[in-house]
Each structure stands twice: as C-alpha cells, then as structure tokens.
Amino acid sequence: MASIERTAYPRFKRIPNSKQLNEIYSPSSQEIMVAHNVARGDASILCFLTLMKCFQRLGYFPPMSSVPKVIVTHIRDCLYLAPNTHPTDSLATLYRHQKTIREFLHVIPYGAHARHLAIESVYKAAQVMDNPADLINVSIAELIKESCELPAFSTLDRLVRRVRTLVNTHFFQSVWNHLRPEEKQKLDQLLEPSRFRSRSDFNYIKELPKSPKFSHFKELQAKYAWLQSLGGVERLLEGVPNAKIKHFAAEARALDRSEIGKFLPPKRYMLLLSMIQRASVHTRDHLVEMFIKRVGFIHKKGREELELLREQHRSKMEMLISVLTDVLQKTNEHLDDAVLGKQVREVLATRGGTEFLLNDCEAISSHNGNNYLPLLWKHYKKNKSALFRLIRSLNIDTTTQNQSLMDALSFLLTNETKRVDLLPASISLSFASTQWRRTVTVKTEEGLFLSRRHFEVCVFSQLASELKTGDLFVTGSENYADYREQLLSWEECKPMVADFCAEMKFTPTSEGFVQQLKDLLTQTAEEVDKNYPNNGQVVINEDGEPTLKRSVRKDSIPNVTDLETTIYQHLPDRNIIEILCNVEHWLQWTRYFGPLSGSDPKLENPVERYIILSFGYGCNLGPAQTSKHMRGLVTQHMLSFVNRRHVTANKLDEAIREMVNCYNLCDLPKVWGDGTTAAADGTKFDLYEENLVSEYHIRYGGYGGIAYHHVSDTYIALFSHFIPCGVWEAVYIIDALMKNKSDIQPDTLHADTQGQSTPVFALAYLLGIKLMPRIRNWKNLTFFRPDKNTVYKYIDSLFSDTIDWELLETHWKDLFQVVLSIKAGKVLPSTLLLKLSNYSQKNRLYQAFQELGRVIRTIFLLQYISDIQLREQITASTNKVEAYNGFSKWFFFGGEGIIAENDPEEQEKRIKYLDLVSNAVILQNVVDMTGILKKLASEGTEFTRSDVAALSPYMTRHIKRFGDYVIDLKNAPDPIDRNMLIAVKEENSS
Template sequence: MLVLEPTRADRRLLEALEFVRANATRTSELIGDEYTVEEDVVDETTGEISTVTVRKHVDVSFAPEAWQKVITDKRRPGKVVRRHFEICVFSCLADELVRGDVAAVGSEAYANWQSQLLRREDCQPHLAEYCAEVGLPTTASEFVEQLKMRMKGVAAAVDAGYPDNADLLIDEQGGPSLKARKSAGHSAEALKLATAVKGRLPERSLLEILTRTTRHLRWFRRFGPLSGSQAKLADPLERYLLVAFAYGCNLGAAQAARHLGGRISAHELSYTVRKHVTLASLNKAIADVVNAYLRLDLPRLWGEGNAVAADGTKYDIYVDDLIAEFHIRYGGYGGVAYHHIADNYIALFSRFVPCGVWEAVYIIEGLLEQESEAAPKEIHADTRGQSFPVFGLAHLFGFELLPRIRNFRDLTFRRPEPGVRYRHIDALFGEPINWQLIEAHWQDLMKVAISIREGELSSITLLRRLRHDSKRNKIYRAFRELGRVIRTMVLLRYVSDATLRENITRATNMIESYNNFSKWIGFGNNGVIAENDPEEQEKAIKFNTLVADLVMYQTTLDMSLVLNRLRSEGETVQRADVAIMSPYQEDNVRRFGDYVYDLNAPLEDMDVNLELGEETDAA
C-alpha cells in the first residue's frame, strides 16, 4: 500500500525491503540472498526503453552491526535468517521513517520534509527582511562571527566572575555543581495584603463569570457557520456562551443540557461545536481575551509578557482511542495538553498531543501560531523542552530558550575555539565548536527558518525529523552544531546567574500552577476527555484554555477593584506586595450549584484602572 522513497542517495534499506516482499510467501528458516527485480534499460543506440529482469544480492550493510550478526550465518554463506531479517528490515525502516531518511509518498507526518522547503532562489527575496526582523546578520561569515564573539564574551564574563560566585563549585574532574539556595519567601506585609484581597473578592458562579466577560469582550464573534455565512441563531451570544461553558468545563453536551434547565438541548450544543467552531476560530477567540487581559493594569505588575513557559499535563481519554498512549511518568493512558503561559499568568496557546511524543517539538510552534499581541522572546521549559535542534531553531527565530536543566552536570560545554583557555572554568569545556560546519550550511539553516515562517513547513515536522540519531542528515548536523553554541552559552549563564535560575524556577512553577488551575476549571466527566475525534479533543483543550483565561480576566478586574478600595481606606499597597499575587484564585469561584445566567444584568466594574499612587511607584 505504501510508496516509499529515500531522501538521500542510499537505497540499501529499500532494496532490502524489496527482497522481503519478493520472499513474502517463503516459510523456510534460511533463504538465499539473491532476488530478481525488473528494471527499465535504455538502449544507447536507439534510445528505446525496455524492461529486463535483473538478479541481485541483498546488501545487509544497511543494518547495525549487532543485527548483522543475527541475520546471517557464517556456516551458510549466501543465506540469511528469514525471520530475523524481516524484523531487522522493518525495525530499521521504522527508525528511518521517524528521522526522515525514508519518506512515505502522500503522507502528512512522514512525507519528505526537505521537498517542502522553499528553493534557495525563492528564499533570497525574503532573507534581508527576515534577518532584520529577528536581528540576525545577513551573511554566513557575519552570522558565525557574531555567535563566536557572543560565546567568547559570555565565557570570559563567567570566568572573571567565578571567584565571586559562591554558588558554583567545579570539582577536580571538571564537574560543576550548584549550591541550593533557600527562598527568601515573602514579607509579612505582602502575605497580609494577599490575604485581605482574597477575603474581599466577590463570590461569583462560573457561569456568571463567563456571562459577564463574554458580553464585555464579545469574543464569540469569531464563531459562525463553516460556510462563512451569517449565523442563523436567535441569540449567538447565548449559544456560544453555553457551548464554551459546556466544553470548557468538560461537562459535555448531555450533562450541560441536563443542568441548564431546558434552556438548550444536547443536540444544539454538539451541533454548534461541530458546525460553528473550528480550531482557528478558537485560537482567535483566545487571542481576543489575551489582548484584553494585556491592556489591564494589574498584569503588568506580574510580568511584561516578554517570557513564556511551555509544558504539558496529562488528560485521561478512552484507552481504545487512536491518540491514547501510556504515559510513563503519569502511569496511565491518555493524551497531553501542551500549554504556553505568559509570565503574567495568561495562557497564550494550547494544543493536544499524544503522550509518547517528544514535547520539545511543539515548543516553537505554539509561539508561531498564537495570534495575540503578546510577543515573548524568552521560552522557559523543563528538561524535556530542550535539545540541540530546538536551541538552534529558537535562535533562528529570535527566541531565547532558557529551560530548567536538571542534568547540567552531565552535559558538555563546548569550547569557543581550540586555543582558548580560561583561568577558573577551563575544566568545564570539551571539544571546540565546528564553526566551518555552521558557516557552510548557513544558507540551509536560513532556508529552513524562512520556509517555516512562510508556512511551507511546520516546525513540528522539522523537529520530529531532526532527532539525535539523524547523523547522516546534513541539516541535522548544522542544527546540532548551532544548538551546541547556544546551549553552551545558556549553561554558562545558568551556572553563573542566580537571578536567571530564579526566573526559570518561577516560570516552571507558574505553568504547574496553571495546569492545576485549568484542570480545576475542567471539572466535568471526572477529568476524562470523552471525545474520540482528535480535532474535537483539541477543541476541548482550547475551550478549557478560553474559559480559564476568561476566569483570570474577571478575577484580575475584581482584584484591581479590591486593591483600589483598600487603598482608599488608608491601607498601604506596595507594588512589590501586589506582584506576588496571582489570578489563579479558586475560593471566589463557584463551580457547582444552579447553573443560571442573566444576559441582561447590568455590567458593572468591567473597566477598572489600578490606582496606585506616586509614593507607591517610588517604593
């Protein structure tokens, strides 16, 4: 059924596959290593093409050495062990499909990704604009020189600051270790203020919060019939509001309809989701809420929106679902909701992926696909969110990947140049960077980046192929070398800058808090996503993100109102004390009870400015 093609000149594996096909009906333990194929031959004199039968010997050198020992028998030359050989071929075929050395024609996930790249002449008109946009030099030599100078500067600064770095210790074997820092905690005044604000927040039902924020922000205008025509609904606001409530809280159509007092049927809810809502429209609705949130005063005290944390959390789904896999860390079947959370707590983007995938491949795509006004330049993730290709691709897009690296002691620091030596930290460095490789393939690197930006290639497809075992792929080798440069600089900063480590820890803790908060919002159906269609599963995750963002928006407004009242009553409100608070509040939100709403209730306190005086600014 499958038409397979190599993405490089080596055809040994596919020829071995033809040998397996030719012997598919054989049952003997040992079979001869000869097989016949039909090939087209061109007559040099007449130019006519004729088909001839050619006998070939199967070449087993495609297989790793360990496999070659079991698929051949030295006592029987010219024979191969049939069953072992078949397993070897399909095992190697699976590996090469994953890393992109073999492609499946017509496939989406396993197509020849290099054929999707723009041609070099098509990239050239975009090169200057793209480099100016992300801050990169426009020639290979300047690109390498800039990186080399940055790397030398970072290493020299870390070496000079080593005597004053009380946290970093380099042992006799050259292994770095960091002393654990005890958190300073929060001041008594800050904790007192946070408690006072929490105690004064108005209690609101979840459906009331959605009703208020939906009427105010009108994000529902992004939804409508898939045909693009005007929605023929009696009240689009009400219909889309209830859809968001039903699916964002994971109640589903049937349970939500039961508890809404006959205001809407299960069929109306499920039909609206399938026929009026797409993943693209959900992304736009989330972006509307994020943009409104960013215009509020209070989130600016929590973060500038310049950094984002990315991580996933497992959701249970039915075991017989196509996307279901066993998650080794969580110990159960399901899928992973992968979120991108800004440093001011708001969720920018979410998607649903299988448990078995390498989460790092989704880290760049979320930043490229999110449509809000947020423009983060820093990406934080856990250890699974980093690799050489991810570091390299992030740099090409102008992002700074700053992950939490637990095993940094076992990682290799690359030396900027062979002759460079350092007084204090020289033991950290191993082999030097191959700058010639980066410069030689600079055009390939830029072609990949521009192709992704122009929509010709997905960063997910690229990073799936650029795996650690793609050593025969020239683009992989270039990305790996570029990633070594960037990761070495990040490691040097990580071991020398306590503030950076604190920021990374804060970001990873924040996304863990969001994961708990979003699951608290999606309380229905015992936390199981009941949909079997992958697209509907992702809609459920995005609806949950939309509802969580709306709750955060309303909570932020209520917190701002409470802070203004406290200050008008003579309480001291310092910016530093307000900065420790969070919109992930649960005590003031009622999830259960009567699901009632009023689309005509007066909207009060939906435009609140945080009034902090000049004396607070100075503080």
C-alpha cells in the first residue's frame, strides 16, 4: 500500500492558523442560509456547515471525530453559538446533509462515472509513470478537475494498484511473447557466474566507467561491443515508453543477482532488457565523453611539448642573437665589403658554421608561433586504432546543413588502412580553422595534397569539438543526442507565443521583439551617459579606460556582535541526530523515502533507519563508520541497502523542499530577505580519480567535482547539482530554478564571474529571470552599441562593437522555440547550454543566443558600473552562498572530506544528503533564535531590525559532531513558533 503522506490526498496536515481559518473555514452568508434551510437546531446547523467547509477544503466528507477542534470552534464562533454546542447528527440526517452539500457545490458523488474517470486517467498515466503515489496524485487531479467527490484513500490505492499491475503485466507479457527460446537462455545466463569475469554478467552491466585513461577507453569499447552482441533489445522493447524503461532499469540496478532471480520470468526479463537498453545508451554517452577527453588530452600534450621546445630553443635563440650582434658590430666598423665579408664568415665559422646556424633558425622558426598542431601526431598515434574503432561503432550525423566534416570523416574512413604520407586534396577543409588548413595542406611540384597524419588528427579534433557544440549528434545517445528532436516543433509553439509574450511582456512579433530590445539598450545607455557627471561610481580616464570606485567597507556594528554573543550563550547544545529527529517530529520529512516500487517500507523502525542514514551519508561517515558509532543499532549492510533501495536524488529533493517550505513560514528569515533573489556558486569536493566525473581543478588543485548550490537571500539552500570540474558552472545556473518546486521562487539570480556567459544571459532573459552576476574582469568584456552611428558624450569609449539586429530578427523563431520547449518541460536549460557554451560557427542557435546575450549583458554591465547599490546587493547575495559553502562543509567531516563513490548518481545523492542535514540545522537554528530573541525582548534587551538583519542562521559553535550517537524519537520537541513577535526598535527611534 502506498503511504498517504507521499501523495497529494487532501487531509488535515497541521492545525490551521487564524489567517487560514478566516480565509478557508469562515462560512458565507449564502452557506449559512442554506444551513438554516436544511438543518434543524444549533448542533445540526454547526454539523452541516462543518461538513461543508471541510468538504470544500478536502473534496470528501471526513469523520467528524477527525476534524480539528479549532475548525469547529471557529465555525461555531462565526455562527455566534454557545460554547457548549457540538456538531451532532443522526446517520440518516448526515446522508441527507451530504447530498445537499454535493448539490449546492455541484459535485458529482463518487460512483461509476467517477470511478471510470479515475481508472482512465491512471491507465493513461501508468503508460509512462510507475510510482503508486504519482498515479494516485493523477487520479486525484482528474477527479477534482471533473468536480467529482474523492473516495477514501484506500479505495484510490486499491484502484491504482490494480491498474498499475494490469499495465505492467501487459508490458511484461508483450516482451515475454516476443522472446525466442535462445534469447531467454541468453538472459538467464546473465545471472550465472561468468567464465570470463570474476563477477556475473549482470554485475558487469552495472559496472561504472573509470577515468578516461587509454586502457579504460579500450575496456569501455569492449563492454559496448559486448552489449551490442546481446542484440534484439530495441526490437523486444518496441512499444514500451522510454519513461517505463528508465524505471524498470533503475529497479534492476538497485537489485542484486539473487534478488532479481526471484521474480517471475516475464518481469525478470523486462527488468534485464531495460537495464541492457539503458546501459547501452549510457555507454554511448560515456564513450563520447571519453573520446572528447582523449582528444583534449592529445591537444594538452601538444601544447606542453611546444612549451618545452620553446624552453629548449631559448638558449639557441640567445646564441643566434649574439651572432647577429657580432655581425652588426663588424658592419658598424665601416670596413670595405671584401674585408667585411671575410670577417662575417669568420664570425659564423666560430659559432658552428652556416649550415649549423641555419638548422637552428629553422628549428626555432617552426615553433615560433602558437601552432602546436604539427606536434600532435606522436601523442595521437597510440590512440589511433581505438579512435577509428569508436567512430565506426557509433552512428554520428550532423545537425546542420554543412556536410563538410561528414564528407571528411567518410574520406578518412575510406583511407584508414593506407600508409602513404600524402592523400589527394579532393575534399573541402571548410570545417577546419585556418591554422589547421595550413598544417594539413602540403604543396608539391605535382600539386596540392593532404598530410595524412595531420589530416587524421584534424578530423578527430573537429569531431570532438562539434560533438560538444551539438553540431554533431550520436544516434541512440542521451547526452549527445540530436537536441532538435527534444524541441517542440514551430507548429506546436505557434499557438503558445501570444500567451507567453503577454506573460513575459514581450512584443509577439520578430520586428517588435527586436525593436523592444533595441529601445531597452538605447534607453539604458543614454541614461547612464546622462547621469555620468553625477554618478561618481565609474571614472573614464583620457585613454578611455574605465575604473570603478570601491565602496567603503562597513565595520561591524558593536550591537550586532553583542547580540550574536548573547544568542550563542542562550543556544542549547545540540547534536546533528537530535536536530534531524526534531525536524522529523515537525515535518515527517522521512515520509518521502521508501522502496522504488512506491509501497510502504517493510523495515523495522523505518523512520529511525532513514534518520540514521541521512546523518551517516550527509556527514560523509559512510555506512561502515555510521554503524560503528551507532552502538550496533544498525548494520553496515542495512544502511547500504536502504540507501540503494529506498532513497533517490528526487526523494531527497522532496524532503529538502519540505524543510524549505516550513522555513519560509517563519518570520525571522523574512528579516534577512524576501525570497525573490538567490545566488549560485560552486565549491569543490574531493573524489577518487577512477570515474568520469572526477577531473583536476586548476583553481582548487586536486581531483574532484563541483557542488553547485543555489541559496536564497533568506540563507536556505534551494537546490544543488554535482557537476564535473571541467564544465562551465553557469550551464546549470537556470536548471535549479526550473527544478525548484518549493514555496520560495526567486526571479533574480546572482552568481560569480562564471555566470557572465552570453548564452546564459540570453536564456535567463527569455525565461523572465534577472541574471546579475558578480563580474571580476568586467573591463575585458565587450560593450555593444545599439547602432554604429550612435555616439555618447561621456561613456562612448566603453563601446567597441555593434549588435547585429538583423541576425536576431532572422532567428526569432529559433529563440522562442527553445524557450517554449523549456517551459513545456521537453528539455532542460543545461542540455542546451552545454551545447551553446562552446563556440560554433555553424550552429545558428548558438549565434542567435550569443547575439541576444550580448544585448542583455551590455544592459546589465551599464547598470552594474553605474549603480553602487546593485553591486552591494550582488556582493551580499554571493557572500551568502559562499558562507553556505563553508557552513555545509563543516558537517561533511567524515571520510576526510572525500566522496568515496564512483557512481555519479551516488555522488549527487551525497551532496543532497548534505543539503538535507544543513537545511535541518538552519531550520533548527531559526526556531531556537526566534525563541531566544522573543525572550530577550521580553526581558528588556533592546535591538533594532538592522541588528537582527545582520545575524545569520549559519551558527555551529553549539553543534556537537563527534562521539557516540544516540537516536531518541520519543523525545518530542516543542512545536515550531514561527511568529517572531519581537518588540524591535526602528533605527531612528531613541
């Protein structure tokens, strides 16, 4: 049975406050009139109106015994009834009253029609969903939409289980019917011990890719070839929706060999086939990723060799300069030509002779520029066979009309086995850079040829580049698929444009949209130019170089320091498990955890297990150390099992969202911010090297990944990603706002310098997000004029280029097609920004987003340099997220701070476990601080709103991290006091 807490089934979750009572449970005059017409006596009238108001809130009639007393009391007070009046009715009267309420509210009672609607909606949803709680939510939404009464939760649960079983059984049976005997035998053999490996083939499928070393690259290619040899998977799964395949694959990965072997054959084969299909997709992604990294490694080695050669040639260059100096000195002596020639020859002879010096000149000349491309062959040749094998195994195609690279690839594969030095120049090199063309082409007496070796490296380099930009795609991949297929067609977008433009206040035509942008840029620039003499923030010197004046640093206020010290003195000592237990009492956040099947957990003391698990993984102790410190309360295997089978990244997000929503109801955080702004920043976490996520980070040093946090201006963490070090962080800056389902919905986003990419500015603008990053080297960025003929009196030297408005107007449809596809949930912003973050001369989408981003970034830069308050706001917000990074890492004290997981999904979960622990502590601190501030105010301690605003919930001195940990769920904390009724003085009061 699914747990009611994990569904949207309406119920009395918590006691309503006075505002909710007035808004929801106050009967109208018409409702009171109906009650007096139908019911007789005060008790019956009170019962009727209580049923009506509860039905309006819940959608069904609850037992009178389950209605909170505060609701009954409120309705009784609204009717001016005596305090001793209680809602009572006979059973027959109760049925009559329920019928009248349904008729008055125009609600259809739950019967055959409503049951048919529920079954139909669940059956349709079950084609792509599998979690019973999600399916129950679908049925609830459909019944409410059609004005139907909701049945008992158990009725919906039984209905959903029957329909879900029917749908899944249909899929299982379909696959079973299409399986041939030899295919069934092959699938059964996956669960048997392998003759070629130490583990079963089932476990081999689940193995994760290692670091992109050459040996690991070949191992992954071998695994992909083996997966392809299993054959027939796509045929057998035809007709099964991709969402179901993903769910079945995830369920299979969470099981071990013995567990999956206990299922009936139809379900077992479906799980195995789904896992094979997803493993093939992921392996393609990993192969492309390794290919890109291998090519990047080859180029890195080439650059390093060029630098080494330059170092080696430095002494030769100094010697040649001294030779030239000697020759020039001899020339200055005004000797006749015959004597001078003889002395020059003597100088050259003493330095090794003409031929020796010429060789040195040629060696230096060949590496004088930045062209390291001729040096790549020696580093490429070891990878050659593996790269060719990879390209032949993948189906690569182009997303653009330009076929030059695909023609070159075909030409390269045709000549793969040739060992000649030169190939006929019979193809176009338009895909390559000028430097590559010079390196590849060779002129001989017989004509123009291609250097075979350099041509191979050139083609593979360009393949890697265009796979990153999305100019090429891999069929059957996920991360490197054709992004165009994920977008809505323009025919689907066209009906949405008008409403979207009205919502975003855009002009709904290409000409109007572009003119609106042009006017905005023009107006902003003119305003900044006009106010320049009175601004005083930006100073442009005679050479046209702008300089920003630094704001005066604000010293800490003594009152704030004293108040913070006083609060620390009153804060009770707490440990992390105690805090998690308190938050569980308040919110029941562990209800979001449970088996992947969606059923209730069949664990002994599940809440206790989930809290211990969250503590152990959130603090990076891991299952072994957590088990040791819990005095044998749980085993290492149990913790690992629960993490693997009961907790996903999505479930952690839901638990975190519950904490954020509760936090948002408290008064104290509203002193720190209004929730309309958030800041994003990344912090490095150490990883082991043997995985594809781990990369060396130049700025931080060492191997690891980046936890990219989005933190509200109220200090609470809203969302986090775990990304590789080599990825531009801003790619994920918008994803978090799209995935954030909490009550805090910011529309302004601050970031560090990583957030200043033009495509990110463009996409944020189209989505109605105000992107305002802190830009360190803003003077290195280009300011774009609205028009080449526009000249400004004071700030003209800032601008060095002009916007191509014609390009924006031409690709207006492309821009709106992308943003409407994102709004419809067809594609994530990061999926597109990963492509658009790399320069592409072919991709029209990149060019359009780059041009729009130039407009928006120029507008922001003009505002940034002219508004000190804006800069202070950005600095304050980014300081909060940086403070959160340090605060959260304080809890990540286990395992020497290293995430000891090579699975990207588990790495992501570790960061979310950490966020869950951090947010629980923040919530507990706010509850404690609220009580302390109220107590201090009642005792006569004076402090202003500004004093309170300077505080932070990132307090840790009272938190105990080490020692044996004891969990006590029987010790219930006091209820949350959200109201900060503090008599704080205003700043101007005496």
